[in-house]
Amino acid sequence: xxxxxxxxxxxxxxxxxxxxxxxxxxxxxxxxxxxxxxxxxxxxxxxxxxxxxxxxxxxxxxxxxxxxxxxxxxxxxxxxxxxxxxxxxxxxxxxxxxxxxxxxxxxxxxxxxxxxxxxxxxxxxxxxxxxxxxxxxxxxxxxxxxxxxxxxxxxxxxxxxxxxxxxxxxxxxxxxxxxxxxxxxxxxxxxxxxxxxxxxxxxxxxxxxxxxxxxxxxxxxxx
Amino acid sequence: xxxxxxxxxxxxxxxxxxxxxxxxxxxxxxxxxxxxxxxxxxxxxxxxxxxxxxxxxxxxxxxxxxxxxxxxxxxx
Numbered sequence: 001x002x003x004x005x006x007x008x009x010x011x012x013x014x015x016x017x018x019x020x021x022x023x024x025x026x027x028x029x030x031x032x033x034x035x036x037x038x039x040x041x042x043x044x045x046x047x048x049x050x051x052x053x054x055x056x057x058x059x060x061x062x063x064x065x066x067x068x069x070x071x072x073x074x075x076x077x078x079x080x081x082x083x084x085x086x087x088x089x090x091x092x093x094x095x096x097x098x099x100x101x102x103x104x105x106x107x108x109x110x111x112x113x114x115x116x117x118x119x120x121x122x123x124x125x126x127x128x129x130x131x132x133x134x135x136x137x138x139x140x141x142x143x144x145x146x147x148x149x150x151x152x153x154x155x156x157x158x159x160x161x162x163x164x165x166x167x168x169x170x171x172x173x174x175x176x177x178x179x180x181x182x183x184x185x186x187x188x189x190x191x192x193x194x195x196x197x198x199x200x201x202x203x204x205x206x207x208x209x210x211x212x213x214x215x216x217x218x219x220x221x222x223x
Numbered sequence: 224x225x226x227x228x229x230x231x232x233x234x235x236x237x238x239x240x241x242x243x244x245x246x247x248x249x250x251x252x253x254x255x256x257x258x259x260x261x262x263x264x265x266x267x268x269x270x271x272x273x274x275x276x277x278x279x280x281x282x283x284x285x286x287x288x289x290x291x292x293x294x295x296x297x298x299x
Contacts (some may be wrong), residue, residue: 059288066285095288102290104232105239149236149291173239 002217003164006047007073007089009034009064014050014086014197016041021197022047025213036067040177045082045216048072048089050142050195060103060145061091070096082126082216083189090181090191099182099191100158101150103143107174115206117169117196118192120178125183127190127218132210136169137208139194146193148175148182158182165190226278227297230263230287260291 004027006019019029030040052063064070077083077098085093093099115138119153155177157165166181181192196209232238238260245259265286278296287294
């Protein structure tokens with residue numbers, strides 16, 4: 001069975017939702033505490049969940065990025081392991097340098113919590129192969145600091161390398177190039193502000209996130 | 224021994240909070256404000272012998288995100 005680990009920081013609040021989404025796709029999921037310095041053995045994918053790790057002190061994700069478990073997550077990613085960072089998890093992955101850029105305060109300054117339409121910008125990744133490029137999916141966002149920023153050269157590189165995974169149909173937060181989610185250079189790490197784990201069950205009001213977890217599960221089974 | 228670190232968003236990075244403050248000042252009738260940039264000040268109490276190089280290291284690793292922020296160090 002494929003193994004997923006979900007990191008829990010003080011202030012994480014989407015950790016269990018993310019774990020359930022992995023479980024429903026067939027993963028064996030373990031929760032990992034921020035003070036742990038090692039991931040469980042033979043973990044296929046690490047989930048870095050949404051929330052307000054360490055109260056968002058200093059900058060969103062800045063303190064979490066320095067935690068013992070994050071060093072293990074960075075090492076896992078550097079070894080070619082898979083990782084999914086959602087919302088605060090995306091902020092954390094940019095703070096660690098695993099993903100480029102940074103998340104700024106929303107351009108409209110307001111916290112935004114609603115379902116938005118995303119365009120699947122590439123199907124060429126383990127995360128997005130269950131969609132077709134150009135598909136529009138509905139996924140909830142819930143963030144105050146989701147305004148993706150990277151310098152022009154970085155954005156051009158993301159575009160040239162087909163590493164933009166999702167874009168907003170109607171940009172809610174000022175993100176450069178409407179970016180909602182990006183992939184690492186080896187396409188095995190995805191960071192995104194929208195919450196696919198909140199669109200993973202009929203009870204959520206939408207199931208457009210399910211294809212991501214199913215695709216991951218299928219890929220890792222075949223591997 | 225003390226150090227003061229000023230962290231600001233880099234030029235060219237939109238500062239929506241500074242913009243909001245600028246608008247609010249305008250609404251109050253302060254019509255001589257052309258721009259506002261908001262940052263943060265971090266005061267460090269340091270042990271004797273700490274150097275500016277130590278503080279620079281702290282800035283690079285944690286206190287500032289150099290993708291979006293610049294910093295200035297004052298040793299005192």
